[in-house]
Amino acid sequence: MTERAPRIRVQRRPVHGVLLLDKPLGFSSNDALQKVKWLLRAEKAGHTGTLDPLASGVLPLCFGAATKFSQLQLDAPKTYEAMALLGVTTTTGDAEGEVLQRREVDPAQLTPERLAAVQAQFTGAIRQVPPMHSALKKDGKALYEYARAGVEVERPARDVEIYALNLALAQSEQAQPAIKIRVQCSKGTYIRTLGEDIGQALGCGAHLTFLRRVETGGIGVERCVTLAQLEAMTEEERLACVQPVQSLLAGHAVVTLNEQDAGRFLSGMRRRGPWPDAGAVAVYAEHPPALLGVAHARQGELIPDRLLSPLEIQQILQGPQGAPCGTEPPKTH
Numbered sequence: 001m002t003e004r005a006p007r008i009r010v011q012r013r014p015v016h017g018v019l020l021l022d023k024p025l026g027f028s029s030n031d032a033l034q035k036v037k038w039l040l041r042a043e044k045a046g047h048t049g050t051l052d053p054l055a056s057g058v059l060p061l062c063f064g065a066a067t068k069f070s071q072l073q074l075d076a077p078k079t080y081e082a083m084a085l086l087g088v089t090t091t092t093g094d095a096e097g098e099v100l101q102r103r104e105v106d107p108a109q110l111t112p113e114r115l116a117a118v119q120a121q122f123t124g125a126i127r128q129v130p131p132m133h134s135a136l137k138k139d140g141k142a143l144y145e146y147a148r149a150g151v152e153v154e155r156p157a158r159d160v161e162i163y164a165l166n167l168a169l170a171q172s173e174q175a176q177p178a179i180k181i182r183v184q185c186s187k188g189t190y191i192r193t194l195g196e197d198i199g200q201a202l203g204c205g206a207h208l209t210f211l212r213r214v215e216t217g218g219i220g221v222e223r224c225v226t227l228a229q230l231e232a233m234t235e236e237e238r239l240a241c242v243q244p245v246q247s248l249l250a251g252h253a254v255v256t257l258n259e260q261d262a263g264r265f266l267s268g269m270r271r272r273g274p275w276p277d278a279g280a281v282a283v284y285a286e287h288p289p290a291l292l293g294v295a296h297a298r299q300g301e302l303i304p305d306r307l308l309s310p311l312e313i314q315q316i317l318q319g320p321q322g323a324p325c326g327t328e329p330p331k332t333h
Contacts, residue, residue, distance in 0.1 A: 016064035048073035057213030076217030093192035
């Protein structure tokens with residue numbers, strides 16, 4: 001009987017920052033996160049919103065202290081490109097499901113005027129019924145678990161916002177009529193449901209055959225790295241792809257505190273100063289330059305909201321290999 005080779009235990013380390021991943025097809029968001037976490041040998045990680053295995057595109061991954069600010073990306077507007085095949089509906093709203101119904105599609109009926117009317121119908125505030133094949137929970141169980149068991153449960157409609165929508169007539173690879181969709185939307189929008197609803201409004205039904213997230217919270221897919229690229233890199237190159245924690249705070253006002261005020265702020269104390277009212281403030285120490293956390297300013301008071309720990313700050317300053325790694329705050333204008 002041959003002996004098994006001993007398993008090599010990965011030595012984890014503190015990594016703090018954000019890696020912008022172009023998630024590949026076939027991976028769940030958590031699969032992609034765990035793969036990158038393993039490649040970086042990171043101790044703590046989280047993603048910023050689920051992207052279906054059949055979807056690709058922008059998935060910011062947060063490590064260490066950056067996980068404290070992942071909600072900012074969860075709440076951010078997102079932009080998708082999708083293809084909806086007309087005339088065929090499925091159980092899941094995408095190509096993975098079983099066909100429910102097939103209908104003839106007359107391309108002559110898909111005039112620019114009709115597409116424009118449907119586009120207007122689904123722009124602005126709309127209501128969606130979440131799909132059964134989704135991770136939403138009911139009685140502690142994900143909806144897709146009910147769906148797999150053949151059980152359909154009632155789902156209340158939800159309000160979402162479609163900030164911009166563009167529909168264009170296209171053809172699938174099988175030369176069947178399809179609609180190319182580009183949409184910028186609020187969090188909680190289901191693009192599969194949007195595709196189904198557009199197909200219903202056109203009178204022929206539809207399901208998604210392609211879905212790609214091209215932007216989230218101002219982060220475009222052109223800034224992302226693929227899993228294949230990461231796997232081909234050296235460890236140092238991978239770490240160089242990790243952007244600093246404060247890259248999540250691009251829309252925040254900036255306040256820099258002296259050593260005395262920085263210490264007190266970090267212990268949760270409010271500080272007084274000549275700061276205008278602001279709902280989102282990134283707070284830095286002057287020396288050594290380091291991100292302390294986020295706050296809001298009201299009537300001359302800087303009020304802590306989410307703070308880094310002294311250990312996290314020390315680890316960020318040292319860098320993952322123990323080398324100095326500065327976190328110079330953005331310049332105030």
